[in-house]
Amino acid sequence: MIEKIVDPKELRHWDGRIELYWVYTSGAAGDAFFKKLKEEGKFIAAKCKKCGKVYFPPRIYCEFDFSETEFVEISGEGKVIAFTVAKLDVYENPMDPEIYAVIELDGTDGRIIHLLGEVKPEDIYIGMRVKPVLKKKEEREGRISDILYYKPV
């Protein structure tokens, strides 16, 4: 076997970066959802025509029967089933606490993950009812950030 290099100054490495960026279209179901949210401030879910399961976020297919779905309007309100308080940012530097929650939406078998606002962490409990606070219509862009946060009812 050829003799191995052991001096770290002789061992080489090469630096580089991935210089791509991506544009993700929302898809057929996603587009319907975000356009309704942007134009009318309303939420939609998708109901399977065969088994009746209501999907949120909406999809054009039922994942278990593979049959078509139809869009149904929902209130967008729900209840908190899990939450966490983040105190460090992505680079592990301290930041103002942000509260993330998993919210089960009324009238669906699905959930949304979003921020909680206008509430103190010690006042949150599992089962707490919440409703969405949207951006003003002129500021909405057709993205999940059109919902600013969820606040207690």
Next chain:
Amino acid sequence: MSVGKKDITCPTSALGTPLKDEDIKKGRVTYVEDHPDIRYSWTAGQAISRFLNELKRGRIIGVKCNECGRIMVPPRLYCELCYKPINEWVYLKDTGTVQTFSISYIDPDARPLPEPIIVAVIAIDGASPNMGIMHILGEVKPEDVYIGMKVKAVWKPENEREGAITDIKYWKPIEG
């Protein structure tokens, strides 16, 4: 569906909604744009570390497999055909023969280049037949390049070399 019969034409339909670039730019469909910051540090490994260090000294080095006798470049720790460790380094010349070439008018992002680049696979003298590396040709007009042309490496001056494949600026034809 008429399974088992031959009288249907497939595919039965062409589903899907085509979009044009301006549909996205004008916001006719919703989308999210993401510009990630992904950085890497790749280790060269034992064999290529030595290769790069030798390039800094102005030399090309290869390896020899004692089992099958091949002299290989770029160097590697094991022969991939015999699957045995390599035992010998071999210094190679900095001349070679063009095995194949192309004249490129586009950059890595498919945009047009101001001047075309001539890229070639060059079999290095001193290595086994067909042992090539990919590099750029220079000081030659595109129409004068041919397969079998003999070329020599043009190095950067010693103080500018950093131990990279670009320490060789390009390969130029040998006169005569």
Next chain:
Amino acid sequence: MEVEKIKGLKFHKKQDVAIVGAGMTTWKRRLNETGKELSYLAIKQALEEAGISFDEIEMVVMGSAPDTFDGLHMKGEYLLDGSGGSDRPYMRVFVGGGTGVFAPIAGYWHVASGLADVCLVVCEEKMSSSHPHPQSAFKYIWDPILERPLNPNLIWIFALEMRRYMHVHNIKHEDIALVSVKNKANALDHPCAQVAEKITVEDVLNSEPMALPVRRLDVSPPSDGAAALIMVAPHIARRLTDNPVWVTGVGWALDTTMWMNRDLYFPRYVAEAAKMAYRMAHITDPRKEIDVAEPYDPFDYKELHHMEGLGLAKKGEAPILTREGVTARDGDLPVCPSGGLLGVGNPIAATMGVKACEIYWQLAYRAGKRQVAKEVTTGVCQAWGDLMQVGTVMVMSNKR
């Protein structure tokens, strides 16, 4: 040095494998649907043709090329719910462009081993998400230390291989351009085609130079799309149809990434994969025994290169067959009757739709206007990928 790479193969299998349905979405430069939705649409079409219901599917194989195109880490897991993977064994396979035929090969393993009687194979690709251009994602196929500092473009490898092929056999670009003319014209009969058009050899030779000798009309475009196949065991096939199409041989082989250490004029990796598939299918003279072929044609010279690798033509002879019309739809050995990648589009893994699915439709006599003129019994499809490394081959027959 010749190395006999594929040796000692044993072909024990529990049961034969038949294909009973296939489907594909339209292929275009940009589609609005997400990858999950595209997979769903292709699978629906395949299930309808086969005449089986969704809950009869036992296992799923998904084929999709680099995560870099969609910008989604762990793409196989992301696509799962739209690919029918919920609640059943699901796996993702990926060998670059070879996935188009490798995914059906993986589906074959599932059924031939007896682990499943019904296996769904689906391939999806969404290249339009990648910016500034899908080709930019290919920057990262090159070695970061020895090749990327030279700013290479993917087209360079093909240009270098094409030049070598033309040099060794003394082939003119005019003869290679005939393939592009043939395939783009064939694709006019394909409902999902992206770049079907009637062109001439002069159009190809005068098109924009990319990396000479490759010009714009020699190349297939990036596409979004999906395709699906249903593979079943013999007793299920008997229940569904009188004319299933049987998978008689599979083969796959890879070569090293040290592509500049190889002589590029002959695709040895395709020949090795074909040797394996032909041995399984008991084919000794491919030129005579194969009735229709779909070799991978991302570039026009690639169809010729692969025809020789598959043994359908002697080395250097493939351009002559094209010039004499042998490879046209009404010829003795039709090649790429679907229009191939040059005519229909190139969504990397989803190219299964014009390779494996097309040979299935030809052998089932369901290709409509694309149906070849002669009677067909045996067909071969082949895919290729990575840094000129992988060859994947599948032989099918409509007689058992």
